[in-house]
Amino acid sequence: MALKLPFLQVDVFTNTPFKGNPVAVINCMNIDESLLSDKQLQAIANWTNLSETTFLFKPTTDGCDYKLRIFTPMCELPFAGHPTIGSCKAFLQFTGQKTAKSLKQECKSGIVNLTISSEGKISFKAPRADIEEIPQDVINEYRKILQIDCVAAPKLLDVGPIWVVYLTSDAESCYNANPDFAQMAIINNKYGHGGIILAGKKPGSSQDYEMRAFVPADGVQEDPVCGSGSIALIRYLQDLHNFTETTEVNITQGGRLTRQGEIFCQIKGNADGAFSYISGGNATIVIEGSINI
Amino acid sequence: MALKLPFLQVDVFTNTPFKGNPVAVINCMNIDESLLSDKQLQAIANWTNLSETTFLFKPTTDGCDYKLRIFTPMCELPFAGHPTIGSCKAFLQFTGQKTAKSLKQECKSGIVNLTISSEGKISFKAPRADIEEIPQDVINEYRKILQIDCVAAPKLLDVGPIWVVYLTSDAESCYNANPDFAQMAIINNKYGHGGIILAGKKPGSSQDYEMRAFVPADGVQEDPVCGSGSIALIRYLQDLHNFTETTEVNITQGGRLTRQGEIFCQIKGNADGAFSYISGGNATIVIEGSINI
Numbered sequence: 001m002a003l004k005l006p007f008l009q010v011d012v013f014t015n016t017p018f019k020g021n022p023v024a025v026i027n028c029m030n031i032d033e034s035l036l037s038d039k040q041l042q043a044i045a046n047w048t049n050l051s052e053t054t055f056l057f058k059p060t061t062d063g064c065d066y067k068l069r070i071f072t073p074m075c076e077l078p079f080a081g082h083p084t085i086g087s088c089k090a091f092l093q094f095t096g097q098k099t100a101k102s103l104k105q106e107c108k109s110g111i112v113n114l115t116i117s118s119e120g121k122i123s124f125k126a127p128r129a130d131i132e133e134i135p136q137d138v139i140n141e142y143r144k145i146l147q148i149d150c151v152a153a154p155k156l157l158d159v160g161p162i163w164v165v166y167l168t169s170d171a172e173s174c175y176n177a178n179p180d181f182a183q184m185a186i187i188n189n190k191y192g193h194g195g196i197i198l199a200g201k202k203p204g205s206s207q208d209y210e211m212r213a214f215v216p217a218d219g220v221q222e223d224p225v226c227g228s229g230s231i232a233l234i235r236y237l238q239d240l241h242n243f244t245e246t247t248e249v250n251i252t253q254g255g256r257l258t259r260q261g262e263i264f265c266q267i268k269g270n271a272d273g274a275f276s277y278i279s280g281g282n283a284t285i286v287i288e289g290s291i292n293i
Numbered sequence: 294m295a296l297k298l299p300f301l302q303v304d305v306f307t308n309t310p311f312k313g314n315p316v317a318v319i320n321c322m323n324i325d326e327s328l329l330s331d332k333q334l335q336a337i338a339n340w341t342n343l344s345e346t347t348f349l350f351k352p353t354t355d356g357c358d359y360k361l362r363i364f365t366p367m368c369e370l371p372f373a374g375h376p377t378i379g380s381c382k383a384f385l386q387f388t389g390q391k392t393a394k395s396l397k398q399e400c401k402s403g404i405v406n407l408t409i410s411s412e413g414k415i416s417f418k419a420p421r422a423d424i425e426e427i428p429q430d431v432i433n434e435y436r437k438i439l440q441i442d443c444v445a446a447p448k449l450l451d452v453g454p455i456w457v458v459y460l461t462s463d464a465e466s467c468y469n470a471n472p473d474f475a476q477m478a479i480i481n482n483k484y485g486h487g488g489i490i491l492a493g494k495k496p497g498s499s500q501d502y503e504m505r506a507f508v509p510a511d512g513v514q515e516d517p518v519c520g521s522g523s524i525a526l527i528r529y530l531q532d533l534h535n536f537t538e539t540t541e542v543n544i545t546q547g548g549r550l551t552r553q554g555e556i557f558c559q560i561k562g563n564a565d566g567a568f569s570y571i572s573g574g575n576a577t578i579v580i581e582g583s584i585n586i
Contacts, residue, residue, distance in 0.1 A: 007580055007582065011340070017585055017586060018333075018337055018339070018340040018586075022340055022341070022342070043311045043551060044311055046311075046550070046551060047304070047310075047311040047315055047579075048315075049315070049342050049343055050342055051342075182475065221512075284585075285585065286340075286585050287300055287580070287582060287583070287584050287585075288582050288583060289300065289581050289582015289583060290580070290582060291580050292310055292577075292578065292579050292581075293310060
C-alpha cells in the first residue's frame, strides 16, 4: 500500500542549519504500526543514509507521549541520543505543541524522560550509564592508534552504545588528534567496543570540554555531534571527580567536520545520593515535507 | 539570510521507493546563484550525507533548461550519472512540465543532452567515455583483491569518474563477489583509480548484465546503482565486441544492498561511424517539501 507520511529532517545540537547532527523523522502516529514491517523501516533508514532515521508511533504504554523506533542504515537501536532530541523536536512540530515542558518517550530500552526548557532546549535523562575498567594492555593498544596521551585511565562506558572514553590533556590536543581509523576499527571489533570518545577540557573553564566520537568499525570514522557520547563522558567525569553537587558540563563537538555542535549536560545529584546523567541541546528543522512509502 | 527553497529527494533507476539510488535536489532557479556560496552548497551536501546533492540554478548558456551543480559530501563534481537523472526528474516536477521530450542540462563538464521517453524514462548521453589499457601487473593486483577471474582484460574508463571495468564469467559470480575493500582502497589510491565496476553477463541474454560499483577509497564500499559506471561498462563492451549496430544493454544493480536498480543503456551508432553512449532509467520522487538554508 502506498503511503504518504509527514517527514522532517532535523539538525540536532545546534540552532544553525547544517552545523549539527541530522536525523530523519517520519510521523507514523496516524497509522497502525502493523502497516509498516520491520523490513520496510530498515529499508527506509538504509536509503536515507543518515546515521539514524526514526519513526514516531502511537505510544503503547500509559503516560507516554509517543513510541520511537530508531534505525541506523544497518540495524534497529534500543536508544540513541541525538535521534531522541531530534525526534522530540519533530513531535512538537508534528503535533503543534508549543508549551510542553516534559514528555515521555517510549522506546526499546524503556521510557525516556525528556524536558523542554523555556528557550526550547530539549534534554533527556540517560536510561543507563554503566562504567567498567579497561585492562592496561588494551589501553596501550588504544594509546598507539590515538597517538596521544591520556591524562587519566580510560574506561569502558555502556550507555546503550559501548564507548571507550579517553581523556586528553586539553581541548586543543583533542581537536587536533589524527587517529589511525583502520587500526581503530580492528581494535574496537577485537574487544567488542563500539567506538572511542576523545575529550579534552577547555583551559580556564570549570567543566567545559571539546569532544570527538569515532566509530570506524561501523563505517563512520567520526560522528559529528554525539548524544550518547556526551552521557559516556559525563558519567566518566563523575567517576573521576566524584562531584558531590549537581555539575554542568558544556561540550562542543564537530569542528573538524565543519559542524559546531553544542551539548549541554548535567550530572544531577538526586535525593538518594545517586546521580542522574542528562544531555541536551537545541534542534532546528531543516527539511519539512512528506515521504512516499 | 534565511532561505526556504523547494526540496525533493528522488530515487533513481527504479519506480519503487527505496529500491534505487537517492539524490537530494534543491530548486534554486528562483534565486540568484550568488546568494549561495560554494561553501554553503558544500556544507549542505556534507550534511545530507547522500552520495550526491544537487542544486538547480537558472541556466547561463542559451538553449539550456537549467544549470546543475553536483556535490558529494566532500567536493563538487563536474558531472555524475544518477544525480543527472534524478535532477531532471526534479526539474520536471518543480516546473510542472509534463510533455518535455528532451532537455539540455548545463553543468561543469559542459552541456548534457537528456531525453524523456513517453513512459517517463530519463536518459543522458555521456559527455565523455575514454578508454585506456591497464598494465598486467596492476591487473594482477586487482585480481588478488577481487578474488575472482576476469574473462577479458580489464580497462581503465574515464567517464568523468575514473573506473576500472572488470568483467567476470557471469552475473552470478559478479553478484556473489566479496572483495577485500580495505586493500581495494589502497590500490585505487596508489594508481589514482576512482573505483571498480564489476560486471557479469546474464546467461542466455544478448547483452544483459549484473553490475556492481565499488568506491572504498571515497569511503563508500559499494554504490547502490551507478550511472557513470553503466557508461564505463558499455564503452568497455563496445571496445571488446566492436558492435557495428546500435546495441541495447540492460543492467541490474544493487541486489547485495537490498536495492533493485535497473539501468537501460544504449551504444548508439552515429552517421559518422562513431558511437554515442547513453544511460537511462526511471526515477521516483520519495521526499517532497522544502529546505531551510
